[in-house]
Amino acid sequence: LAKTTQPISMDSYEGQEVNITCSHNNIATNDYITWYQQFPSQGPRFIIQGYKTKVTNEVASLFIPADRKSSTLSLPRVSLSDTAVYYCLVGGFRDDKIIFGKGTRLHILP
Amino acid sequence: GAVVSQHPSRVICKSGTSVKIECRSLDFQATTMFWYRQFPKKSLMLMATSNEGSKATYEQGVEKDKFLINHASLTLSTLTVTSAHPEDSSFYICSARVLAGDSDTQYFGPGTRLTVL
Numbered sequence: 001l002a003k004t005t006q007p008i009s010m011d012s013y014e015g016q017e018v019n020i021t022c023s024h025n026n027i028a029t030n031d032y033i034t035w036y037q038q039f040p041s042q043g044p045r046f047i048i049q050g051y052k053t054k055v056t057n058e059v060a061s062l063f064i065p066a067d068r069k070s071s072t073l074s075l076p077r078v079s080l081s082d083t084a085v086y087y088c089l090v091g092g093f094r095d096d097k098i099i100f101g102k103g104t105r106l107h108i109l110p
Numbered sequence: 111g112a113v114v115s116q117h118p119s120r121v122i123c124k125s126g127t128s129v130k131i132e133c134r135s136l137d138f139q140a141t142t143m144f145w146y147r148q149f150p151k152k153s154l155m156l157m158a159t160s161n162e163g164s165k166a167t168y169e170q171g172v173e174k175d176k177f178l179i180n181h182a183s184l185t186l187s188t189l190t191v192t193s194a195h196p197e198d199s200s201f202y203i204c205s206a207r208v209l210a211g212d213s214d215t216q217y218f219g220p221g222t223r224l225t226v227l
Contacts, residue, residue: 032214043114043203043218044154087153091214097144098216100154 004088009105018075020104022088025069033064033071036087038103044087048073083108112138114206116219123194124227130190131222133204139184140206144216145177148201160187194226 005023012018024033032051036044048055050062050071061074075082087103113136123129133143141162146154158179159167166179176198178190191198201223205216 034215036218041201041221041223043116043205043221046215046217049213049215097156097159099156100146102153 004090004101006086006088006101006104008102009107011107011109012078013109014079015077018078018082018106018108020073020075020086020088020106021070022073023070024088024090027068027090031068031090033062033068034089034091034098035060035062035073036089038085038087047086078106078108080108080110082106112136112206112208112217114204114217114219116202116204116222118222119220120223120225122225122227125195126193128190128192129194129224130188131202131204131224133187133189133206133219135185135206135217138206138208140187140208141184142207143181143187144205144207145179145187145189146203146205148203148221154203157189191224194224196226199224199226 032049034049035047037047038044048057048060048062050064052064052068055062063072085103085105087100089098091098115134115136117132121129143160145157147157148154156169157172160179160181162181162184168174176192178192181187201221203218203221205218208215208217
């Protein structure tokens with residue numbers, strides 16, 4: 001399972017675009033990249049998943065360069081309610097399990 | 111996305127008692143469910159992988175006799191913390207795996223806060 005490295009914490013302001021980058025240098029060919037959001041005392045919530053290039057949904061975009069050794073979660077126009085911990089996970093398609101890293105604690109300021 | 115529920119959401123028990131936590135996939139069938147525990151300000155730690163109709167696979171360091179996992183149906187997995195002690199107090203979270211086409215995603219329950227007095 002590929003190990004991931006993310007910033008421990010980030011601060012931003014309401015209305016800004018926030019980009020959180022995750023490094024996964026030993027990502028394998030069949031590994032997907034998935035991002036989750038977790039609020040205190042709640043289970044993680046799926047945000048987005050991708051394999052390469054760019055993926056966009058109604059809440060976020062995921063940018064993956066050609067070498068796939070990193071990925072960037074982009075949150076457009078954040079609000080105070082986006083304050084949470086964001087986890088980047090890398091795992092093979094149909095892998096048996098996912099291992100969580102430390103995550104990034106995002107704090108949105110008014 | 112798929113909905114996963116957990117019951118109870120919080121439980122307080124006395125040391126030495128056993129506590130059962132249920133994890134249900136509400137609108138889909140899940141052949142594989144996972145159990146995690148999370149301490150304050152820490153990340154999720156995988157405890158075990160639960161496959162429907164077979165024995166759970168426990169992570170290293172997790173006592174299988176203390177954390178009993180049963181996955182008797184495609185929509186229900188249970189975690190029983192036997193003879194609970196204060197050090198077992200934690201936030202327990204389950205997830206269910208959804209395989210659909212090219213996607214392989216885990217959807218998480220809301221978690222169960224266990225406090226052992």
